[in-house]
Amino acid sequence: xxxxxxxxxxxxxxxxxxxxxxxxxxxxxxxxxxxxxxxxxxxxxxxxxxxxxxxxxxxxxxxxxxxxxxxxxxxxxxxxxxxxxxxxxxxxxxxxxxxxxxxxxxxxxxxxxxxxxxxxxxxxxxxxxxxxxxxxxxxxxxxxxxxxxxxxxxxxxxxxxxxxxxxxxxxxxxxxxxxxxxxxxxxxxxxxxxxxxxxxxxxxxxxxxxxxxxxxxxxxxxxxxxxxxxxxxxxxxxxxxxxxxxxxxxxxxxxxxxxxxxxxxxxxxxxxxxxxxxxxxxxxxxxxxxxxxxxxxxxxxxxxxxxxxxxxxxxxxxxxxxxxxxxx
Numbered sequence: 001x002x003x004x005x006x007x008x009x010x011x012x013x014x015x016x017x018x019x020x021x022x023x024x025x026x027x028x029x030x031x032x033x034x035x036x037x038x039x040x041x042x043x044x045x046x047x048x049x050x051x052x053x054x055x056x057x058x059x060x061x062x063x064x065x066x067x068x069x070x071x072x073x074x075x076x077x078x079x080x081x082x083x084x085x086x087x088x089x090x091x092x093x094x095x096x097x098x099x100x101x102x103x104x105x106x107x108x109x110x111x112x113x114x115x116x117x118x119x120x121x122x123x124x125x126x127x128x129x130x131x132x133x134x135x136x137x138x139x140x141x142x143x144x145x146x147x148x149x150x151x152x153x154x155x156x157x158x159x160x161x162x163x164x165x166x167x168x169x170x171x172x173x174x175x176x177x178x179x180x181x182x183x184x185x186x187x188x189x190x191x192x193x194x195x196x197x198x199x200x201x202x203x204x205x206x207x208x209x210x211x212x213x214x215x216x217x218x219x220x221x222x223x224x225x226x227x228x229x230x231x232x233x234x235x236x237x238x239x240x241x242x243x244x245x246x247x248x249x250x251x252x253x254x255x256x257x258x259x260x261x262x263x264x265x266x267x268x269x270x271x272x273x274x275x276x277x278x279x280x281x282x283x284x285x286x287x288x289x290x291x292x293x294x295x296x297x298x299x300x301x302x303x304x305x306x307x308x309x310x311x312x313x314x315x316x317x318x319x320x321x322x323x324x325x326x327x328x
Contacts, residue, residue, distance in 0.1 A: 038089030042101035043077035046254035051272030058276025082107035119144030123178035155189035169219030173229040174201040182225035226251040234258020266297035
């Protein structure tokens, strides 16, 4: 009897051990890490939308769709709303914050110095983060990708397309530090080319129509950098500039499509995707963001808006690519 009991007891223990192993395996699957990523996008427009799309796709490709969740929130072009959004991410304990555009990055910087932050669509990180001794890395919990296109080449493009222009109007939002940075650089480049210019700054979307009207009355050509407020108001700008016969050279494709004739543009989807790859490395491997160099899209493309060029009678030289339309 004792012998049979011992045998029975051994079988029961074996069954329980196997059950425990399977339970453990099942539990590990159920508790697999799902990374929570908060995305603060400054405003909805084509460029920033593409950057967010690229960022999300890269994380899905690298981590698997089932292993990452996104909390995407839009700040409607309001810096204080950016702060509210990222503070909410911090309170929720997200694993990483993606800040799309400079005000979103600045809000994230103010909200946390521990949660990793990956920026994108930021023109100059040294300016945005007020880093005086810039070395290519932030030395903090922040890294990301920049949307700076070669400004010297954009200035040369203005001269190439409009060699007889007497004055170029520089339109930008004074409240966006990276727009002001681009304008200062483009002014230096235009000076070297011997091209006269005049600044036309607007404080927000409320005065963009009046500023554009003034610029069109005084200038032969307008230039708009990668400016989020302008990108959100391209219809307003175009409704003034195109009837006035004043062409616009834009800092990126989205603005060009909305109101411009030509651009030397990076791909916002590409810089978003690169930022997503950087985020995946940080989440999976624990890489310190402060040691990761800011990345760029190294292949900007000369593009033009065929319909607007035709309407304004502009002949585009060789080497430019027509921006695809939705119909195409």
